[in-house]
Amino acid sequence: MKFGNDLRIKTVTSWFPPDRESVEDAVAAGKLETQDVDRLGLTGLPVSARWSGPEMAVAAGRDAISRAGWSPSDVGLVMHTWIYHQGHDMWSPPHFVANEVGAPHALSYGVQQGCNAAALALQLAALHLDAEPGLGAALITSGDRFAPPGMDRWTSDYGLGFGDAGTAALLHRADSRVDSGAGSGDDYALLSLATETEAELELMMRHGDDFSAAPLSHNDYIDLRRPKKSYVEAYGKEKFTSIASRSIRKVVVDAVHDAGLRLDDPRIKYIALPRLGAYLLDANYVPVLDDVLKAEALRFGADTGHLGCGDFLANLADLRDRTPLQPGDVALVIGGGAAWTWACAVVQVPERRIPEEPGPEQGPEGGV
Template sequence: MRLVEPAGIAAAALWLPRGRSRADDAVREGRLRKRQAGDLGHEEIPVAEDVAPPDMAVRAARAALAAAGVEAADLGLACHAWMYYQGHDLWSPAHYVAHRLGALRAVPVGVQQVCNGGSAAVELAAARLVAGAAGAAGAAGALDRDARASGTTPIPASAPAPDWALVTTADRFAGPGFDRWASDYGVAYADAGTAVLLRLPAGPSDALLLRSSASVAAPELEVMHRGADPFALVPRGHRPRVDMRATKRAYLREHGNEPFARANRHAIGAVVAEALDGTGVDPWGPGLRYAVLPRFGAKTLAESWVAELAGHTSAEPVDYGRTTGHLGAGDAAAGLADLLRRRALAPGESALVFSAGAGFTWSCLLVQAPRRTA
């Protein structure tokens, strides 16, 4: 989805809890083999011991709103994405986030696309902003035509007020239902809240511009997280804890690894091409500075991402997840926050921000540091 007019990213925030879970403790407890710990590459990852996931999202959102100087009452949309249990049954965490922030005019929307939820929510928010801007322009044009037809003088239009959208994510991978070190292969699951504040039209103070987004899916791979299990009546009806290793083993026994490897190769190339299409950004040019990777284990990134990206762009791969681990739905939003915190992009430079999640879906956001004028 290329935005004819870039959306402004006024702020992005990453909130990390103080608690930590160490890889060597997981090895000592028998939950993780030493070789697997080395493949992951994380010494420790953040753990929220006493903060619920939606409250982590609220903390990140407050930081983003404060950084941009925006009131929650001005938000028109509040998207919240998550992967794992949010703390209540049959309940909307998106509405809770909006309520706690005081965003009572916003329409809360929950997005549950597993690990790709944050990127999906950014796409949804951007599309909503574009549609709102198009509707406002159409209404203004109709009023102008009516005024001219009636012989009256139309009132000069002032600069349009921006529409604001907030995207939050939060996950807490707490036991006993989830083992953050051993519930999956090649990924360590950590706790965090994130927030991204978008507006259209973009403003002169916006930290980044969202130029485009791209997503590619391979729905036939949903079986990797279903395996051979029948449909259960209740959560964790088959096992006492989430065990993605079991379902993936069942998939690999029947299909082998090649279908996923082939889909992953295709998807990474496809989202890069789609994200850059029509933007004027050269995948091999110096203006495309970074490729911000998902927060997966080091071996997974090296074998499945870095090697593949090298055939599609010369942008430098960056892994901001060594000290955080995988943040559930929040990898892409956290990547945006880290780009801003590190002031990684010079004016005019761009970055590709990636995420991927079960289903499978791969996404890429193209962002650019605005060129400032005197």
């Protein structure tokens, strides 16, 4: 999907809880096998002892609005994403996020597409902004707390550890009523975003299990390994690997093409990889990307682990804060969501950009 250069990511933020669990502590506690340490490639995971996923999303959203220097009333759309329990049953976390960031009248809804939901929310928000010129800005958030007993952040899935965080991005049109104005600048122009879906792979997440009447009926905690193992025994690993490789290649090629660029364009400096374990990245992503792109592949997840829907937006924040991108430079962000959809976004640093100093770290209640 081609957006041109007037669709702007005003700013993007990540919010992490202060507590952490190191790999060494996880091994000592018997939560992680020693032989799995190198396959994960992690130093530790952020762990929320207090804040829920929606509360961390609110913290990130407030930070984004503050960085932008906007009023919360400028936000006309709130799209919240998550993959795990949000703290209440039969409840709407998107409306909580909208109200708590100060935009209670914004259209609010959730986007559920596995760990790829934030990318899909960016795409949907772009369509809203095209269709509704008076909308103002869209706030996209993610928030998850992978706490026991429902999750085991070290072993609920193969090849990754789950970290707690909230993320947020503000999306707007450069000619909207919340235009940047002189001297303020945007983090990125969102040039394109391509997606590819292979819905037949939904079977991976439930293979061998009947449909149940209530959550956690199949196991005491969410164990994604069991159905995946059952699926691989029935269909083989090569089927998924082949589909994943083809889909990853396609979203990269399509996104670069839609952005009006060549794959070897020297302005493309980096591609940010999802925050999966080292083994998964080396097996599924790196061989394809090395064949397609000359850009440097970046891994930002060693100290955060997989953030669920948060990977995509956290990677945009780290590209801004941890790389030497200059005005005119281009970067790609790639992600995937189980059962399965892949996405790739192409962003460019606008020619007019003044970095903003982040405010003091705040908790979800606004206290330092």
